[in-house]
Amino acid sequence: MAVDQRGYSAGARPDSIADYAIANLVSDIVGMAATLLTQTGNNTKFHLVGHDMGGSVTWAVAEQHPELLISTTVLSTPHKNAFAAAYNMSGNPQQAASSYISVLQGSGGEAFMLANFYGSYGGVVPDATLFVSRFQNDPGALTAALNWYRAENFTAEDGTVVTAPVTYIWGSQDPFLLKESAVNTANFCSGPYQFVQLPGHAHFLADEVPQDIASLLQQQFAAKLT
Template sequence: MVEARGFTFEVSVEGPADAAGTVLLLHGFPQNGTMWSAVRPALHAAGLRTVAPDQRGYSPGARPDDPAVYTAAEGTADALAILDALGITGPVHLVGHDWGAIVGWYAAAHHPDRFRTWTAVSVPHQSAVAHALATDEDQRQRSAYIRLFRIPGKAEDTLLEDDGRRLRAIFGDSGLDAADIDRYVAPLLDRAALTGALNWYRGLRRDAPDLPPVTIPTTYVWSDQDLALGRTGAEKCAEYVTGPYEFVELRGVSHWIPDQEPKRLAEAILTRVNSAA
């Protein structure tokens, strides 16, 4: 339990006592910090410590009611405060998936002094997402589910009915077994927890965010079978990184990259980490 910004966050801190560096791992919807369980061992074996918090809305002690405070800026402030509370003041390596990537892009763009490298998983720079939504009907269709998630009450009712059947169905292309899916779904069967998770969508700005380019060394990992994020935004992402950049495309892989291909993701993270050594 880490006290930060008046909240209590559940945080997993693992790795060697004499770690050569720290990797901050940010999860997305509808998961939690355990989504990195299969990725972390390779990072630890490389001499790195990992910090994996359950973000606001997911940590029971960090669940404000107002959807307006579920933003990338607030998520970034949470992440930095967690690092400070743990006594980690030097630059760390940053990794984020899904909403964790949205927070990560903001963090990397606005606080480059706090991060040595940035590995974004699945979600590209928000200006690339905005471009795709403005120009690509395919991406607009892929993002249509967000409309439901933004409706208080209706979204909760829909996702919780039949013991979370629709929540479980979100992982239908992940290859995860029922026990692993339940590791993510079971905490969200508590309505307050699900509302906290959905509040990220309700805090989402409708217009394109004014996010500057990222200047630190960046890797963007995208999978061609991602149902939510198409190729237009993925290929546009490079235009919003001015530092060293690599685009890693995983073929035949769904949105759930850390669960489905943890070894390949860990390799991409370590390649980026080692490039900054």
């Protein structure tokens, strides 16, 4: 099941930045999963897959609710502690790679995205024009998306580790999330852990190499059937 998270649906788009705090995003996933599992009659555990901001939420669910997860797969996004360690180190290239975040958090974030969206995603995301059109025609959708950044959920370092099983998939040419934090992520996973590096690929892995990602997910799911 692929679901619209809060802000990405007109019917679930709160106005306050505080509504996009990580606690609420985690609660959304847990609640949606419980509802879907009840409807399908399956067991109480599920596989969880997330990318980018969704990957950050996936990590948080894995930290807080490992008992709910059969497997955890994160595309591109390192564990928050690995990211924070790199970002907070003076002179680390992660700071420059993440410089766009402060722009998106500011009041000019919407204008910046509308001016640069297609240049950033065109040629990488096959349906980039559809995304741009959606944001242009529904400004509330863009503000809600940027409120994920404005809630400042994802740069604080703490002592948490993940005990749930994790597969972390990262593209070696990711311009936003660099190698140091990707490699360091292993240090914050105490359960079964697999790091899959995709050489020559960048950030939008599900769009760049959809068949490769699908195969990796199928392997992940099949390995946990027993």
